[in-house]
Amino acid sequence: MKSRRIFLWMLITSVVMTALLGTAAAMGLFxxxxxxxxxxxxxxxxxxxxxLISGHFIESHRSPxxxxxxxGVGAAATSAMxxxxxxxxxxxxxxxxxxxMVAFSLLTVSLYLLTLAFVTSEPVLTAIAGLxxxxxxxxxxxxxxxxxxxxxxxxxxxxxxxxxxxxxRAVFFCILLGLAGTALLPILGRLSRANTESQHEKTLGERTxxxxxxxxxxxxxxxxxxxxxxxxxxxxFTIDFEEPRCACGYLLYGLxxxxxxxxxxxxxxxxxxxxxxxxxxxxxxxxxxxxSSEFP
Numbered sequence: 001m002k003s004r005r006i007f008l009w010m011l012i013t014s015v016v017m018t019a020l021l022g023t024a025a026a027m028g029l030f031x032x033x034x035x036x037x038x039x040x041x042x043x044x045x046x047x048x049x050x051x052l053i054s055g056h057f058i059e060s061h062r063s064p065x066x067x068x069x070x071x072g073v074g075a076a077a078t079s080a081m082x083x084x085x086x087x088x089x090x091x092x093x094x095x096x097x098x099x100x101m102v103a104f105s106l107l108t109v110s111l112y113l114l115t116l117a118f119v120t121s122e123p124v125l126t127a128i129a130g131l132x133x134x135x136x137x138x139x140x141x142x143x144x145x146x147x148x149x150x151x152x153x154x155x156x157x158x159x160x161x162x163x164x165x166x167x168x169r170a171v172f173f174c175i176l177l178g179l180a181g182t183a184l185l186p187i188l189g190r191l192s193r194a195n196t197e198s199q200h201e202k203t204l205g206e207r208t209x210x211x212x213x214x215x216x217x218x219x220x221x222x223x224x225x226x227x228x229x230x231x232x233x234x235x236x237f238t239i240d241f242e243e244p245r246c247a248c249g250y251l252l253y254g255l256x257x258x259x260x261x262x263x264x265x266x267x268x269x270x271x272x273x274x275x276x277x278x279x280x281x282x283x284x285x286x287x288x289x290x291x292s293s294e295f296p
Contacts, residue, residue, distance in 0.1 A: 011048035017041045039085045047078040053114060062121035070113035077106035101151050112144045115182055122185045123261060129188040136181025143174030210239065 018041040051074065057067035080103035087096050119137060124130045146167050153159050209222045219232035225239050244252040250262040259266055 008048070008052060011045055011052065014041045014045035014048060018045065036085050040082060043078055043081050043085065047074055050074045050110065050114060054117075057114075057117050057121065063117035066113050066117035066120065070110050070117060073106055073113060074110035077103050077110055080106060098155065101155055105148055105151055108144060108147060112140060115140060115178070119182055119185060122189055123264075126188065129185065132181050132184055132188060136178050136185065139174045139181065140178035143171050143178060146174065147171045 018038055051071055054067040054071040054074070056062075058064045058071075080099055084096060084099045084103055087099070116137065119133055119140075122129075122133065124133055150164060150167055150171065153164065209224055211220065211222050213220050214230040214232060214235055215237075216235045217230065217233040219230060221231050223239060227236065227238050229236050246252055246260040246263065246265060246267065248260060248263040248265070250260050252260070252267060255261075255267065257267070
């Protein structure tokens with residue numbers, strides 16, 4: 001929390017300083033303001049935004065390793081950008097251009113790692129969401145690799161402009177698909193959670209009919225959880241389900257995976273109830289509890 005507060009104050013200070021210096025320069029109040037000062041403020045502000053996002057992922061334990069890597073690479077990119085910004089005029093142009101390419105490459109990798117941390121931290125509750133996440137990771141990785149390859153080719157003058165144009169279109173296409181997938185994953189997650197919540201409302205009582213015999217007239221009939229009444233003698237009774245749920249509240253009925261889709265906790269066989277294959281323990285029913293004390 002302390003580091004995030006530091007980055008927040010860095011962001012606020014940088015934005016305020018950039019706004020004040022830009023306004024003063026536009027109004028002609030100060031003639032000695034160089035573009036290096038405004039460029040430094042903007043660079044620090046952008047780094048602060050990325051650091052705040054990385055800090056959020058680290059503190060919430062959502063892909064913390066990727067978030068730390070993105071923070072470190074972002075700090076290196078910021079340092080290289082500041083060196084380029086404040087490079088003395090005596091520095092040869094080729095070195096300044098090389099430093100600029102290094103800074104841009106590090107910035108690209110940092111943004112890729114930060115996006116990857118977001119994508120991998122999103123819970124996958126459906127097969128469609130899993131395919132969307134896989135496609136997003138593949139497209140983003142291919143796009144970043146091609147972009148870095150183009151920067152190397154530009155630095156060492158490899159290939160002609162036609163080849164670079166073809167690969168440039170591929171970069172644009174891959175990054176566009178990656179961004180679309182990144183935006184789609186939270187939407188799929190919300191839809192999956194809404195579907196899960198609707199299933200929670202129905203729970204086992206709505207989806208699992210029970211075949212019982214009336215304890216008074218012995219007539220067999222199908223009932224569901226909750227208040228019921230015998231079709232023969234009219235005996236009123238109540239059936240309550242003990243539903244298998246994870247510690248986070250997710251319903252484990254019919255779950256086939258080894259971990260909870262909501263929180264990722266390991267699920268043991270004793271925590272789940274899969275319907276027909278479940279056996280009563282200690283001679284008691286694991287599905288229902290009858291109360292026949294109430295008569296019409």
